[in-house]
Amino acid sequence: MCPGENQEPKVVSKEDMVGIDLSSTVHTNDAVSDVKAAPAVNGVKKDATHAGSVTTTTPYGPHPADFLSNVRNFKIIESTLREGEQFANAFFNLETKMKIARALDDFGVEYIELTSPAASPESRADCEAICKMGLKRSKILTHIRCHMDDARIAVETGVDGVDVVIGTSSFLREFSHGKDMAYIEKTALEVINFVKSKGIEVRFSSEDSFRSDLVDLLHLYRAVDKIGVNRVGVADTVGCANPRQVYELVRTLRGVVSCDIETHFHNDTGCAIANAYTALEAGATHIDTSVLGIGERNGITPLGGLVARMYTADPEGVKAKYNLSMLREIENLVAENVEIQVPFNNYVTGWCAFTHKAGIHAKAILNNPSTYEILNPADFGMTRYVSIGHRLTGWNAVKSRVEQLKLEMTDDQVKDATNKIKELADVKTQTMEDVDVILRVYHRAAQAGVLGLGESVKLDQLLEAHREGNNGIDAIADVPATKRQRTEA
Numbered sequence: 001m002c003p004g005e006n007q008e009p010k011v012v013s014k015e016d017m018v019g020i021d022l023s024s025t026v027h028t029n030d031a032v033s034d035v036k037a038a039p040a041v042n043g044v045k046k047d048a049t050h051a052g053s054v055t056t057t058t059p060y061g062p063h064p065a066d067f068l069s070n071v072r073n074f075k076i077i078e079s080t081l082r083e084g085e086q087f088a089n090a091f092f093n094l095e096t097k098m099k100i101a102r103a104l105d106d107f108g109v110e111y112i113e114l115t116s117p118a119a120s121p122e123s124r125a126d127c128e129a130i131c132k133m134g135l136k137r138s139k140i141l142t143h144i145r146c147h148m149d150d151a152r153i154a155v156e157t158g159v160d161g162v163d164v165v166i167g168t169s170s171f172l173r174e175f176s177h178g179k180d181m182a183y184i185e186k187t188a189l190e191v192i193n194f195v196k197s198k199g200i201e202v203r204f205s206s207e208d209s210f211r212s213d214l215v216d217l218l219h220l221y222r223a224v225d226k227i228g229v230n231r232v233g234v235a236d237t238v239g240c241a242n243p244r245q246v247y248e249l250v251r252t253l254r255g256v257v258s259c260d261i262e263t264h265f266h267n268d269t270g271c272a273i274a275n276a277y278t279a280l281e282a283g284a285t286h287i288d289t290s291v292l293g294i295g296e297r298n299g300i301t302p303l304g305g306l307v308a309r310m311y312t313a314d315p316e317g318v319k320a321k322y323n324l325s326m327l328r329e330i331e332n333l334v335a336e337n338v339e340i341q342v343p344f345n346n347y348v349t350g351w352c353a354f355t356h357k358a359g360i361h362a363k364a365i366l367n368n369p370s371t372y373e374i375l376n377p378a379d380f381g382m383t384r385y386v387s388i389g390h391r392l393t394g395w396n397a398v399k400s401r402v403e404q405l406k407l408e409m410t411d412d413q414v415k416d417a418t419n420k421i422k423e424l425a426d427v428k429t430q431t432m433e434d435v436d437v438i439l440r441v442y443h444r445a446a447q448a449g450v451l452g453l454g455e456s457v458k459l460d461q462l463l464e465a466h467r468e469g470n471n472g473i474d475a476i477a478d479v480p481a482t483k484r485q486r487t488e489a
Contacts, residue, residue, distance in 0.1 A: 060374075061313040068254055068283035072314045075110040077163075077262060078303060080290040080334060081130075082113040082143045087294035089338040094126050096337050098133060100291075103333055105135040107326040109303075113141045113288070117157050118150040124157065131158035141201070146184070151191045161201030164191055165233065168216060169208035181216050185223055192229050203262055205233025210241040210249065218256050225257040231286060232257055236275060239268025239298065243278040254283035262286035265301050267293055272301040277309050291334040292342065304331060305347040312374055325381030348380050357387040359394020366400055389430030391422050401435065407443040416453050417442045423456070441466050 062069040081097055084090055092100070097114075104112055112135070117124035131140050139160035144150035146166035154162045166184055167176050179187075188204055195202040204224045206212055221232045234250060241249075246263075253261060263279040263286070265272040276287045293302030304327055311318040318324070328349045335342050344352050354377040356365045364371035365386065377384050388397045395411070395418040402409050402417075409417070420438055424430055430438075441462050445451035451458055 062281060066281050068251070070280045070283060070285050071277070071310070072317050073285070074280050074310070075286045076303070076306070077111040077113055077141065077286050077288045078104050078109040078138070078290070079113040079143075079264075079288050079300065080104070080294065080303075082115050083288070083295035083300055084290045084334070084338075085115050086296040087299065087338055089340065090294065092337065094122075094129055097126055097130060099333060100330070100337075101130050101133060101135065101138070103326065103330045104291075105138040106323060107330060108137050108322040109289075110138065111141050111161075111286075112138045113143055113163060114159070116142055116144045116150060116154070118144060118153045124153065127157045127159065139201075141203075146187050146191055146204075148187075148191060148194065151194050155195060155198045155200065159200065161203065161230070162195045163203045163205065163233070164188065164195070165205045165207050165235070167208055167237075168206040168213075168220065169211040170213075171211060172208050181220065185220055188220065188224055189227060192224055192227060196228060201230045203231040203233055204229050205235055205262065205264070207235050208237040209234045210236050210245060211238070214249075214252075218253070221253060221257050225259050229259055231260040231262045233262040233264060234279070234284070235264040236266055236272075237264075239266035239272070241265070241275055242269075242271055243274050246275045246278045247282045250279045250282035250284050260285040262288065264288040266296070267298045267300060267302075272299075273305045273309050276301045276306055277313075291330055292340075292346070294334065294338060302347065303327070304349060308347045308375060311379070315376075315379070319379055324379055327380055328382070348375065348382065353377075354382055354384045355387055356385070356397075357390065358392050359397065362386045362388070362394050362397035362400075366396055389421065389425060389432060389435045391425040393418060393421060393425070398435075398439070402439055402443075405436065405439060407439060409439075409443055409446065412453055413442065413446055420456060420459055437466060438463065 062071040080100060081092065085092060101112055112130075114127050114130060115123045117127040127140075127142055140158075141161045141163050142154050142157065142159045143163045143165065144154050146164050151162065151164070166179075166188065167173060168181070168184065173179060173181075173184075192202050192204055204221075206217060206220065209217060224232060232253070234253065236246070246265075250261060250263065261279075261284040263276060263284045265275040265279075265288070272293070276289075280287065287301060287306060289301045289303040289306050290299060291303050293299040293305065307318060307322060307324065307327065311324075331342050331346070331349050342349055342351075344350050346353065354373065354375075356362050356372060361372050365373070365384070369376070369384065373384070386397045386400065387393075388401060395415045398418045398421065399411070399414045402414055417439055420442070421430060421435055424434070424438070438459075442451065442459060445459070445462050451462065
């Protein structure tokens with residue numbers, strides 16, 4: 001349990017990077033048993049090898065000893081329209097809520113959780129409207145206080161289930177609602193029985209579970225489980241828990257209740273995704289998420305981050321359950337409506353997520369993407385890029401660009417041109433247009449026989465002539481050989 005202690009960055013355009021044809025590469029999280037000759041990358045055959053036939057297991061999945069693990073059998077309760085409304089910038093009108101709900105349904109989340117209809121007249125009207133949308137995949141839940149007044153309103157909205165919550169830590173019992181555990185249990189049983197009588201799902205969750213007394217928690221969970229609650233919830237309300245604490249609590253709870261276990265992790269200390277995954281390993285069945293992790297304070301487990309983590313453990317299962325290519329659209333929709341940018345390092349959809357820069361990385365990626373990627377961007381509708389206009393670039397990455405431009409250059413010529421790119425990039429990063437100019441001018445001059453290997457100064461003259469609108473080759477050819485030699489010296 002947790003202790004109860006009182007200048008704008010430069011953005012490089014994707015146009016300045018080499019796109020990689022994902023359909024032509026082999027990418028797997030599985031162990032490799034043999035290799036085959038590489039298929040074409042960007043339409044050009046490679047001499048190096050790709051992963052060939054593979055085993056059907058992944059080393060990143062659940063351990064055989066975790067017989068209670070639900071890593072391959074979990075459900076997502078998507079809370080952008082409840083927890084996400086508590087984000088500092090959030091204000092969702094009904095039209096926006098319906099767009100988000102439709103997108104989440106298309107993505108395939110099992111549940112969508114809405115703000116309590118008792119919060120305001122508008123919240124109630126919105127809840128009723130979303131319940132009438134006729135979503136195909138997602139059930140609609142609403143989140144209420146453990147109070148009969150809230151429950152009576154909730155069951156009249158048409159939701160598929162009600163999530164009931166009340167604080168159980170000494171902090172919340174003293175400074176929030178002021179009730180003791182006896183009152184909490186009595187009220188919880190009353191509310192749960194009422195909701196159950198309406199024939200819809202009901203979940204009961206403690207709030208601030210990891211700062212609550214373990215004996216109190218287990219007694220309360222056992223009591224609600226006995227009367228047939230569908231799920232009990234564990235909530236790390238202040239983000240204080242670590243994976244070991246999560247595993248211990250959920251595994252203990254799994255031995256006490258027979259119902260499903262839902263978990264809700266705040267991200268104040270950066271453990272939300274790890275805690276969610278660990279909870280599933282320990283026997284939890286449902287994970288709360290929000291798009292981009294938005295919510296109270298630092299928010300909760302992000303949908304994209306959780307899906308990335310689960311994909312690593314069971315790629316085929318996750319692809320079968322969710323429409324992964326929808327993720328970027330959903331995140332852009334939410335980001336626009338809460339007036340934020342999708343972070344550059346966001347899981348899966350950040351603009352750096354599948355961008356490779358270092359020369360050693362680029363070479364390996366071009367040979368077999370699994371060398372430096374655990375996620376296959378194609379499965380998420382994303383594209384892999386290799387950045388080449390910088391001082392760290394390698395000739396293999398530049399060669400890939402040469403092949404895309406359909407230029408005939410030897411490896412030695414590509415290496416020579418790469419040296420010029422690196423030299424210029426020591427002064428400033430080269431755009432893709434800059435790189436293409438260097439390669440085209442080099443190629444044209446080499447084909448014309450006026451540029452040889454190592455003639456850096458002559459290449460500078462050719463590039464300068466090109467910038468001035470001259471052919472460059474003719475300009476060099478018109479200079480007497482003795483003068484060119486003196487200039488190059």
